[in-house]
Amino acid sequence: MAYSWKRNLAVLWIGVFFCSTAYSISIPFLPIFMSADLGVTDRLEIWSGIAFGITFLASALIAPYWGSLSDKYGRKPMLIRSGFSLAALYLLSYFVTDPYTFLVVRVLQGLLAGFVPASIALVATNTPEEKTGYALSVMATSGATGSIIGPLIGGVVSHYYGNRNAFLFSAAVVLIAALIGTFGAKEQNFNRSGARSHVRDDLKLAFANRTFVILLGLVALSTFSVMILEPLITVYVLEMGVDRSSASLTSGIVFSAVGIATVLMAPRWGKIGNRIGYGKVLLIGLIGSGIGNILQFFVTDFIGFGVLRFGYGLFYAAVLPAINALIVQVTEPDFRGRAFSLNQSSSQLAMMAGPIIGGMLGYMLDIQWVFVINGAALLAAALLLWFRGKGILTPSANAAGPLPAASSAGRVRHMDRS
Numbered sequence: 001m002a003y004s005w006k007r008n009l010a011v012l013w014i015g016v017f018f019c020s021t022a023y024s025i026s027i028p029f030l031p032i033f034m035s036a037d038l039g040v041t042d043r044l045e046i047w048s049g050i051a052f053g054i055t056f057l058a059s060a061l062i063a064p065y066w067g068s069l070s071d072k073y074g075r076k077p078m079l080i081r082s083g084f085s086l087a088a089l090y091l092l093s094y095f096v097t098d099p100y101t102f103l104v105v106r107v108l109q110g111l112l113a114g115f116v117p118a119s120i121a122l123v124a125t126n127t128p129e130e131k132t133g134y135a136l137s138v139m140a141t142s143g144a145t146g147s148i149i150g151p152l153i154g155g156v157v158s159h160y161y162g163n164r165n166a167f168l169f170s171a172a173v174v175l176i177a178a179l180i181g182t183f184g185a186k187e188q189n190f191n192r193s194g195a196r197s198h199v200r201d202d203l204k205l206a207f208a209n210r211t212f213v214i215l216l217g218l219v220a221l222s223t224f225s226v227m228i229l230e231p232l233i234t235v236y237v238l239e240m241g242v243d244r245s246s247a248s249l250t251s252g253i254v255f256s257a258v259g260i261a262t263v264l265m266a267p268r269w270g271k272i273g274n275r276i277g278y279g280k281v282l283l284i285g286l287i288g289s290g291i292g293n294i295l296q297f298f299v300t301d302f303i304g305f306g307v308l309r310f311g312y313g314l315f316y317a318a319v320l321p322a323i324n325a326l327i328v329q330v331t332e333p334d335f336r337g338r339a340f341s342l343n344q345s346s347s348q349l350a351m352m353a354g355p356i357i358g359g360m361l362g363y364m365l366d367i368q369w370v371f372v373i374n375g376a377a378l379l380a381a382a383l384l385l386w387f388r389g390k391g392i393l394t395p396s397a398n399a400a401g402p403l404p405a406a407s408s409a410g411r412v413r414h415m416d417r418s
Helices: 002-036 044-073 075-095 099-111 115-125 129-161 163-184 199-207 210-227 233-239 244-276 278-298 302-316 319-330 333-364 367-388 409-417
Strands: none
Touching: 002 044, 002 075, 002 115, 002 129, 002 163, 044 075, 044 099, 044 115, 044 199, 044 333, 075 099, 075 115, 075 163, 115 129, 115 163, 115 319, 115 333, 129 163, 129 244, 129 319, 199 210, 199 333, 210 278, 210 302, 210 319, 210 333, 210 367, 233 244, 233 302, 233 367, 244 278, 244 302, 244 319, 278 302, 278 319, 278 367, 302 319, 319 333, 333 367
16 A cells, blocks of 8 residues: 555646646637637637636536546546547647637536646545645645646747647647556545446435535635736736836746745745644644735735735645645545535636636735735634634544535435435
8 A cells, every 4th residue: 555655646736747748738728819819809708708607607517427427437437538639629729710619628628627736635635644644735736836837838839830739739748648647547445336426415415414514614714815917917026117128037946936935935834733733833834825916915026916816826735735634634535526526616617707807806906905805705714713623623523524424325315306
């Protein structure tokens, strides 16, 4: 087992890295692709927003279904399904010539997504309990690393070979991720004899567990705290006096600051969580992230802004890995595929809503106040966790809260008949 979980961690880290890189190669350049290659000249912002958000919406809606399949047939089959499907859809994007067909492809990408949550669930269910937090923290660095390197590769490809060819690179890279997962990952001790549950019943079971519901809310809020700033950072950098010719580069550096901080700090938070408990690490991460956001209100130059974004990232690096580790603690092994799929739904909805609400707030308020609102929301989440999340902050309470998936087959069948 010791060899297997370390091997899985290494293999799936590389797989998620390639998958995240593939996404970051082509997706950040959607507005340019739609304008230059698909001929969208009128209301480009609306078209781009729909093309960006519709994938997250589709993914959020379908994720519980894939989760139920993963707990019946295994996480590795879901990983393989998603990896090869995404490779085919990125390749299909290369041949699209009109925006309506492109939207259909984007919907299909959302419906067939799931490589990253399947990888996380596979790591979580095939790692010894005492090592789970560390393993999930390490996994958090793979996506962050891909999101740093991907836009750089995508920028070079788009500049020298054209926007359309970025999709070919994405297809090739995610195909590598699928092959790595297919031939490298191992799933042990998986029981396929149980009956497959239904999404409605899974939701009833999930929402019967207050601790798990709080964790889903924290996933949505923490993801929202990042995505609400997506449409604003470049504009904010311009307002600081950065020349337009270098605004993209400067904004890219600022965007990367959070990812770099995550790569550096997430494994350390995992080790700290093993010592003091992941609930406490989550609380520290929320408080630090909230204060880090509020402090950005006071900076007036992009260097100080970048430094504060990096500092915010050092604390934000604690949040999602801690939540993933806590999900493992409060759910039974037979439910974890569904638990991480619900986790994905929560995250994807936040990723869809964040840029929309951020753009609206940026239009109505000075951008500086968005940082204050964002920071206050994270601090409010920390207060909620302190006063209402005793089952999360107290390790002994976590053991009392798993979802009764292993013993729920009879109840599920009963609800199916009703």
